[in-house]
Amino acid sequence: MxxxxxxxxxxxxxxxxxxxxxxxxxxxxxxxxxxxxxxxxxxxxxxxxxxxxxxxxxxxxxxxxxxxxxxxxxxxxxxxxxxxxxxxxxxxxxxxxxxxxxxxxxxxxxxxxxxxxxxxxxxxxxxxxxxxxxxxxxxxxxxxxxxxxxxxxxxxxxxxxxxYGNSSGISKIADLPRRYILFVGQRNRYKNFNRLLHAFAIVRKKVSDLQLICTGSDFTLQERILINSLKMNDAIRSMFVTDSQLNYLYQKAVCFVYPSLYEGFGIPILEAFSEKCPVVLSDASCFPEIALDGGIYFNPHQIDSIVDALFKIITDDNLRRKKIARGSEILNNYSxxxxxxxxxxxxxxxx
Known part of the structure; x- marks a missing residue:
């Protein structure tokens, strides 16, 4: 490898x-x-x-x-x-x-x-x-x-x-949106990215200043066509970032969203916990095992379920604080x- x-x-x-x-x-x-x-x-x-x-x-x-x-x-x-x-x-x-x-x-x-x-x-x-x-x-x-x-x-x-974790520290990124949801990693096949786009478009209609930042490779032609059809061109961006910049993105995000249908483990969950970033994720495969009660869960096959979970974490500051605190506790299980x-x-x- x-x-x-x-x-x-x-x-x-x-x-x-x-x-x-x-x-x-x-x-x-x-x-x-x-x-x-x-x-x-x-x-x-x-x-x-x-x-x-x-x-x-x-x-x-x-x-x-x-x-x-x-x-x-x-x-x-x-x-x-x-x-x-x-x-x-x-x-x-x-x-x-x-x-x-x-x-x-x-x-x-x-x-x-x-x-x-x-x-x-x-x-x-x-x-x-x-x-x-x-x-x-x-x-x-x-x-x-x-x-x-x-x-x-x-x-x-x-x-x-x-x-979990890296020794890269924090590198600031200029001109970030005031409020954004963070998506990390590949977007193909089982990553369930298309359903997330549809869910985000619904959320965005009610939270007009919210944006979606995706790290990794640039959008494919098919992804751009879907984003355009949802009229979300001005609300969704892709960024290639270093580890230290990723740490900064976690820190400033409204939440990290992980919509995958399947993963073997899910290191980004722990990365988000470590940077005090609330986690909204699938109730599939290993996620409940790794994140325990530190995340807000949704059914990855149902767009409405993704929407509901995102609204919960976006609109409830008390819930955000509780999940951040619980995530920090759960990190003690991993090193x-x-x-x-x-x-x-x-x-x-x-x-």
């Missing part, structure tokens, strides 16, 4: 994990070429490799070199436990040591129709999960999905929650240090 992702939750998870390994545990990452933001900005204990060069075919060449380096390190066997960063089963033919795999979600399995017929992820993933000595699920909901899809003994699966300690215990079980 360090080759595939420039930014992303999976590589951030592994950086947070590796940076916290302690005691007599040492790690080695086999990557040679990558453009991953987290790895390239990590400290000197990490082998960062080289940036992917700029010439035709460089991506393919980088993939071949990275794979050969990883296979060589696996073959040498100078390690006790292997922890792959994704689900490609290339290592199974050479590996003669125990391995643990982290399952971040079961999105490919639940939304097969959203992926191309030739996408091998589900096949690869099942092979890697079934052959693993230990499986880490990042939520109880994800563990249940693994059992439901594969019939794997639940005792082989251990839930280890993600942590990257706790995640690393529990993962190290799993490694030691396998040695």
């Amino acid at each position: 360090f080759e595939l992702q420039r930014f992303g939750g999976i590589t951030r998870y592994f950086i947070e994990l590796m940076s916290r390994l302690s005691g007599n545990l040492e790690f080695s990452n086999s990557i040679v070429f990558n453009d991953n933001f987290y790895l390239r900005n990590a400290d000197s204990t990490f082998s960062k490799g080289f940036k992917i060069p700029f010439f035709r075919g460089a991506g393919r060449l980088s993939t071949i070199v990275n794979r050969l380096k990883s296979e060589l390190d696996i073959y040498k066997g100078s390690y006790d436990v292997f922890h792959p960063t994704y689900y490609h089963p290339y290592f199974l033919k050479r590996l003669h040591k125990p391995y643990v795999v982290t399952v971040h979600d079961m999105i490919h399995e639940r939304f097969r129709d959203a992926y191309s017929p030739g996408d091998p992820t589900c096949e690869y993933k099942e092979r890697v999960i079934r052959n693993a000595d230990k499986i880490i699920a990042i939520s109880k909901n994800t563990k249940k999905d693994i059992v439901d899809f594969y019939g794997i003994d639940e005792h082989k699966i251990q839930v280890v929650y993600h942590g 990257w240090d706790k995640m690393a300690m529990e993962t190290m215990s799993i490694y030691r079980e396998l040695v």
Whole structure:
């Protein structure tokens, strides 16, 4: 994943994990070429490799070199436990040591129709999960999905929650609207963004100064067409921001909204809690497990339900204060240090 992702939750998870390994545990990452933001900005204990060069075919060449380096390190066997960063089963033919795999979600399995017929992820993933000595699920909901899809003994699966937070601080953003709802991350498929747009258009008619800010990539043509048809061009904007700017957006938002139909964990929930931002979110998948009673919930399939939840948090200042306070309490359940300690215990079980 360090080759595939420039930014992303999976590589951030592994950086947070590796940076916290302690005691007599040492790690080695086999990557040679990558453009991953987290790895390239990590400290000197990490082998960062080289940036992917700029010439035709460089991506393919980088993939071949990275794979050969990883296979060589696996073959040498100078390690006790292997922890792959994704689900490609290339290592199974050479590996003669125990391995643990982290399952971040079961999105490919639940939304097969959203992926191309030739996408091998589900096949690869099942092979890697079934052959693993230990499986880490990042939520109880994800563990249940693994059992439901594969019939794997639940005792082989251990839930280890993600942590939250970054050390980026706060960077102000000029010319923000006075009142806005914040949406963070990708907007495709199961993210349920179109229903949110319809709900926001209804809310906006009654709260005329409210805007919607979306972080991440610019709007697609289809999204722009929908926004235009809702007559919301002047009320919805997209922004690409740094981690420190995102922290500022959380702090100043009326609320953070998370309308997804499914997620494996939902780190943005904890990010919003940590910046004293009220959370309005789906009652689907892992969300009630992670946010507990710290959020305002809605049915993600019903636009009216989304509208009602947004109105509650926008119009009731007392409710906002209660949810902010409760979110701060819930954060005590999660930390990257706790995640690393529990993962190290799993490694030691396998040695």
